[in-house]
Amino acid sequence: MVDMRSLDLDKRDAVCKSAVRLINQLGFDGVSIAKIAKDAHVSPATIYIYFENKEDMLKQLYLQLKQDMVDFILKDFKPGQDHKANFKHLFYQHWFFFYQYPDSFAFIEQFANSPLLTCSCAEMGFRFYQPIMAIIHGAQQAGAVKPISQALYNALVFAPLLQLAKLHASGRQSIQPQDLEQVFEIIWAGLKTD
Amino acid sequence: MVDMRSLDLDKRDAVCKSAVRLINQLGFDGVSIAKIAKDAHVSPATIYIYFENKEDMLKQLYLQLKQDMVDFILKDFKPGQDHKANFKHLFYQHWFFFYQYPDSFAFIEQFANSPLLTCSCAEMGFRFYQPIMAIIHGAQQAGAVKPISQALYNALVFAPLLQLAKLHASGRQSIQPQDLEQVFEIIWAGLKTD
Amino acid sequence: MVDMRSLDLDKRDAVCKSAVRLINQLGFDGVSIAKIAKDAHVSPATIYIYFENKEDMLKQLYLQLKQDMVDFILKDFKPGQDHKANFKHLFYQHWFFFYQYPDSFAFIEQFANSPLLTCSCAEMGFRFYQPIMAIIHGAQQAGAVKPISQALYNALVFAPLLQLAKLHASGRQSIQPQDLEQVFEIIWAGLKTD
Amino acid sequence: MVDMRSLDLDKRDAVCKSAVRLINQLGFDGVSIAKIAKDAHVSPATIYIYFENKEDMLKQLYLQLKQDMVDFILKDFKPGQDHKANFKHLFYQHWFFFYQYPDSFAFIEQFANSPLLTCSCAEMGFRFYQPIMAIIHGAQQAGAVKPISQALYNALVFAPLLQLAKLHASGRQSIQPQDLEQVFEIIWAGLKTD
DNA sequence: TATGAATGAGGTTTCATTCAT
DNA sequence: AATGAATGAAACCTCATTCAT
Numbered sequence: 001m002v003d004m005r006s007l008d009l010d011k012r013d014a015v016c017k018s019a020v021r022l023i024n025q026l027g028f029d030g031v032s033i034a035k036i037a038k039d040a041h042v043s044p045a046t047i048y049i050y051f052e053n054k055e056d057m058l059k060q061l062y063l064q065l066k067q068d069m070v071d072f073i074l075k076d077f078k079p080g081q082d083h084k085a086n087f088k089h090l091f092y093q094h095w096f097f098f099y100q101y102p103d104s105f106a107f108i109e110q111f112a113n114s115p116l117l118t119c120s121c122a123e124m125g126f127r128f129y130q131p132i133m134a135i136i137h138g139a140q141q142a143g144a145v146k147p148i149s150q151a152l153y154n155a156l157v158f159a160p161l162l163q164l165a166k167l168h169a170s171g172r173q174s175i176q177p178q179d180l181e182q183v184f185e186i187i188w189a190g191l192k193t194d
Numbered sequence: 195m196v197d198m199r200s201l202d203l204d205k206r207d208a209v210c211k212s213a214v215r216l217i218n219q220l221g222f223d224g225v226s227i228a229k230i231a232k233d234a235h236v237s238p239a240t241i242y243i244y245f246e247n248k249e250d251m252l253k254q255l256y257l258q259l260k261q262d263m264v265d266f267i268l269k270d271f272k273p274g275q276d277h278k279a280n281f282k283h284l285f286y287q288h289w290f291f292f293y294q295y296p297d298s299f300a301f302i303e304q305f306a307n308s309p310l311l312t313c314s315c316a317e318m319g320f321r322f323y324q325p326i327m328a329i330i331h332g333a334q335q336a337g338a339v340k341p342i343s344q345a346l347y348n349a350l351v352f353a354p355l356l357q358l359a360k361l362h363a364s365g366r367q368s369i370q371p372q373d374l375e376q377v378f379e380i381i382w383a384g385l386k387t388d
Numbered sequence: 389m390v391d392m393r394s395l396d397l398d399k400r401d402a403v404c405k406s407a408v409r410l411i412n413q414l415g416f417d418g419v420s421i422a423k424i425a426k427d428a429h430v431s432p433a434t435i436y437i438y439f440e441n442k443e444d445m446l447k448q449l450y451l452q453l454k455q456d457m458v459d460f461i462l463k464d465f466k467p468g469q470d471h472k473a474n475f476k477h478l479f480y481q482h483w484f485f486f487y488q489y490p491d492s493f494a495f496i497e498q499f500a501n502s503p504l505l506t507c508s509c510a511e512m513g514f515r516f517y518q519p520i521m522a523i524i525h526g527a528q529q530a531g532a533v534k535p536i537s538q539a540l541y542n543a544l545v546f547a548p549l550l551q552l553a554k555l556h557a558s559g560r561q562s563i564q565p566q567d568l569e570q571v572f573e574i575i576w577a578g579l580k581t582d
Numbered sequence: 583m584v585d586m587r588s589l590d591l592d593k594r595d596a597v598c599k600s601a602v603r604l605i606n607q608l609g610f611d612g613v614s615i616a617k618i619a620k621d622a623h624v625s626p627a628t629i630y631i632y633f634e635n636k637e638d639m640l641k642q643l644y645l646q647l648k649q650d651m652v653d654f655i656l657k658d659f660k661p662g663q664d665h666k667a668n669f670k671h672l673f674y675q676h677w678f679f680f681y682q683y684p685d686s687f688a689f690i691e692q693f694a695n696s697p698l699l700t701c702s703c704a705e706m707g708f709r710f711y712q713p714i715m716a717i718i719h720g721a722q723q724a725g726a727v728k729p730i731s732q733a734l735y736n737a738l739v740f741a742p743l744l745q746l747a748k749l750h751a752s753g754r755q756s757i758q759p760q761d762l763e764q765v766f767e768i769i770w771a772g773l774k775t776d
Numbered sequence: 777t778a779t780g781a782a783t784g785a786g787g788t789t790t791c792a793t794t795c796a797t
Numbered sequence: 798a799a800t801g802a803a804t805g806a807a808a809c810c811t812c813a814t815t816c817a818t
Contacts, residue, residue, distance in 0.1 A: 011799085027309040029223030033792060043800040045794075054792065113307040113360075115221040122366060151358070151367050152377055159357035163349040166307075172316060173345050183346055190384030205782085226808060237783040242810065399803085415697040417611030421788060431804040436789070501695040501748075503609040510754060539755050540765055543745040551741035552733070554695075560704060561733050571734055578772030593778085615813060625779040627815075636813065 012050045014040040016061060024106045028058075028114060059121050062111045065104045066125045070132060072097045079135050083144035084188060086135060091184055094158065098165035106169060109162065145191045157187055206244045208234040210255055218300045222252070222308060253315050256305045259298045260319045264326060266291045273329050277338035278382060280329060285378055288352065292359035300363060303356065339385045351381055400438045402428040404449060412494045416446070416502060447509050450499045453492045454513045458520060460485045467523050471532035472576060474523060479572055482546065486553035494557060497550065533579045545575055594632045596622040598643060606688045610640075610696060641703050644693045647686045648707045652714060654679045661717050665726035666770060668717060673766055676740065680747035687747060727773045739769055 018039035022031045033054060037044040051057035073093040079086045098105045111117060112125075136153055139145050148156075160183060168175040212233035216225045227248060231238040245251035267287040273280045292299045305311060306319075330347055333339050342350075354377060362369040406427035410419045421442060425432040439445035461481040467474045486493045499505060500513075524541055527533050536544075548571060556563040600621035604613045615636060619626040633639035655675040661668045680687045693699060694707075718735055721727050730738075742765060750757040 025309065027222065029221075030309070032790070034790080044792085045800055045802095046798080048793070049798065110307050113304050115219065115224065119366065122364070146380065148376060148380070149373070151361055151369075152373060155354040155357035155361070156377060156380060159353040160349040163353035164345070167345055167349070170311075170316070172313065175345075179343070179346060182342060183350060186340065186342070186350060186384040188384075190380040190382075227810080228808080238809085239783055239785095239811075240781080243781065248809070413697065415611075416609065418697065420786075422786080432788085433790075433804055433806095434802080437802065442788070498695050501692050503607065503612070505752075507754065510752070534768065536764060536768070537761070539746070539749055539757075540761060543742040543749070544765060544768060547741040547745035548737040551737040555733055555737070558704070560701065563733075567731070567734060570730060571738060574728065574730070574738060574772040576772075578768040578770075614811070616811080626813085627779055627781095628777080630814070631777065 011042055011046060015042060015047055015050065019057065019061060020103050020107045024103050055116065058111065058116060062108065062121065063124055065108050067128050068104065069097050070128050074131055079138065083139040083142060087139065087188065088184060090132060090135065091161065094161050095165065095180060102169045105165060109166065143193060146193055156191065160187065205236055205240060209236060209241055209244065213251065213255060214297050214301045218297050222304065249310065252305065252310055256302060256315065257318055259302055261322050262298065263291050264322050268325055273332065277333040277336060281333065281382065282378060284326060284329065285355065288355050289359065289374060296363045299359060303360065337387060340387055350385065354381065399430055399434060403430060403435055403438065407445065407449060408491050408495045412491050416498065443504065446499065446504055450496060450509065451512055453496055455516050456492065457485050458516050462519055467526065471527040471530060475527065475576065476572060478520060478523065479549065482549050483553065483568060490557045493553060497554065531581060534581055544579065548575065593624055593628060597624060597629055597632065601639065601643060602685050602689045606685050637698065640693065640698055644690065644703065645706055647690050649710050650686065651679050652710050656713055661720065665721040665724060669721065669770065670766060672714060672717065673743065676743050677747065677762060684751045688751060691744065691748065725775060728775055742769065
């Protein structure tokens with residue numbers, strides 16, 4: 001009666017958006033199917049058409065957002081010969097994603113730090129990330145950066161970035177462009193082959 | 195007929211231990227006061243003698259564990275003239291704490307990534323950390339490492355460490371001593387003055 | 389397998405009836421949502437579909453019963469020229485209501501004497517009563533009874549009636565028709581213009 | 583350590599005062615032993631030294647306040663030959679009590695309208711009231727007022743008074759001296775023998 | 777006498793989920 | 798596909814009461 005645009009995926013999308021927003025406001029345990037349904041102008045029962053149950057919904061959300069992130073980072077990117085430039089591009093694209101989609105980012109982090117992240121789920125998210133890792137791997141094979149394992153790489157490069165993004169998003173400290181630049185140069189100084 | 199092991203703070207302690215363990219098993223939204231109480235062999239009502247409510251309990255736990263961590267890291271440590279050695283000590287002490295008290299560590303991380311971490315709570319946790327930061331600051335003033343802000347420092351040094359610890363704790367990947375050594379050297383290479 | 393007598397408002401009605409009955413048996417602090425639900429053959433959660441919370445339920449009940457009372461008293465009544473007769477009619481209709489619906493009456497009284505009767509709620513109940521007061525006002529303007537304020541009127545006429553009804557309902561003393569007649573005549577003797 | 587005046591009945595008195603005040607603020611079901619204890623600066627366990635249980639406390643309170651009221655009303659009063667004057671004295675003393683001790687009055691009313699007022703309790707309260715009733719009875723025997731039963735008397739005289747006092751205490755309407763005078767004269771007009 | 781700590785029972789409310797429509 | 802009504806289970810929390818001190 002009110003909602004004339006009831007096409008298939010509109011509702012699913014509205015549910016996803018509401019879920020991400022509410023979960024970041026209230027945390028996993030502060031949010032309920034009923035609240036999400038109300039926020040998305042949808043019946044609770046409708047949610048169960050698109051998702052098996054609450055946990056399934058959260059997992060699907062996580063994987064979807066992670067995929068969205070990778071897509072965003074790699075959009076229109078063709079790695080070139082300058083490995084530092086490639087590396088810098090990836091670095092900043094991460095930042096831009098965190099900056100433009102703070103809710104997505106916060107959700108991913110909150111989920112990844114909760115026991116909901118089962119092994120299978122983590123592995124699938126990891127697989128999405130492979131294209132990015134492939135670029136890194138290329139730089140290593142070219143001898144531009146030190147040969148370290150993917151896990152270490154992840155920790156050394158993206159963990160600091162995440163940490164800064166979280167700090168920025170929390171509002172407790174504002175991160176400026178020159179801060180990022182500084183961090184990037186320090187990381188690069190550590191990683192590049194001498 | 196009477197519970198013999200119940201002296202004043204025993205109960206509070208049992209509650210804390212149960213809470214940390216269960217939360218890491220089940221997540222914030224998987225535990226309940228009732229479950230914690232049962233696990234700690236205590237009545238649910240007893241928990242409310244020591245904590246105002248569930249949120250208060252979690253906050254108190256967070257701050258307490260954070261303080262425990264700082265105490266552990268700084269125990270018997272007197273910074274010397276060799277800044278790299280000081281730095282290395284702190285780095286490894288962090289790792290040892292994560293390694294020995296994976297539950298404490300996981301709880302801290304899960305809490306810090308949830309909306310429960312209010313500003314006041316974050317600031318208080320931050321204050322506990324000051325003694326460690328003071329050592330870093332000393333190295334900067336001595337010109338041993340690049341002069342960067344505390345937030346950047348935190349991100350560059352401890353975020354990677356945390357990331358590795360999480361990975362290790364998750365069981366998805368085992369971190370070996372040589373991995374740590376490698377990471378340490380890379381970070382130091384980036385941070386040290388040229 | 390399915391409860392056959394559950395059409396939309398049946399449940400709400402069953403809840404109301406159970407609530408009024410139990411509250412008069414046990415008092416406001418003796419009933420619980422769970423007891424009402426069980427008595428009404430309904431899930432506790434169902435009650436929260438119809439009422440915001442316990443207090444809201446009691447307020448809605450109060451207003452509804454008060455309206456029912458006014459409807460009962462004024463049913464098929466057209467005030468005539470004989471003011472004493474009009475007055476007597478109202479007087480006895482009150483009594484009949486108290487007599488036929490002792491639970492409704494007791495609930496109204498218990499609620500009106502509790503701190504739950506907020507200002508807004510009292511005013512709304514008062515408004516329901518206006519049609520009755522209008523009749524009294526007519527008698528005053530016609531010079532049949534002394535010109536006193538509505539509040540005094542209320543106190544002089546209906547408070548005694550209530551008191552007798554309470555006594556009667558409590559079973560501690562039985563009020564007979566001749567008692568009522570006597571009370572009515574005394575009140576009228578006091579009120580009528582000389 | 584703080585409270586040096588711990589004499590026997592001080593604590594009981596503090597408990598009573600807190601109970602009456604809190605119950606009028608929050609209602610019977612809003613108040614708890616714990617709240618009363620805290621308000622009275624006493625341990626919950628202490629309350630059980632003076633009272634058998636919660637219900638016993640409320641009943642004792644009711645009876646005590648009712649006795650206090652009767653004492654107040656009859657203080658220094660010697661009925662004379664002028665029955666109207668006697669009657670007026672009682673009428674106004676009631677009002678003064680309601681006016682000076684609104685909490686006591688509200689408690690009595692709330693209790694009397696709740697199912698806590700068991701038969702035995704009502705009878706005992708009634709017995710306290712006998713001295714006042716005796717005065718009324720004297721006037722009847724002297725032929726000054728119509729010969730009606732005690733219950734009717736109560737209803738006709740004191741119910742209006744209570745109603746006005748409640749209205750006044752609720753703050754919804756202010757009762758002025760001339761209002762009282764008017765009510766008194768009307769009641770007297772109805773009661774006195776022609 | 778007085779108490780703080782303790783608790784089982786039970787309070788209100790919300791939960792994830794289902795089902796008839 | 799979509800839903801509002803319904804619910805048993807369980808959430809958080811408070812209750813009246815007891816007991817060792």
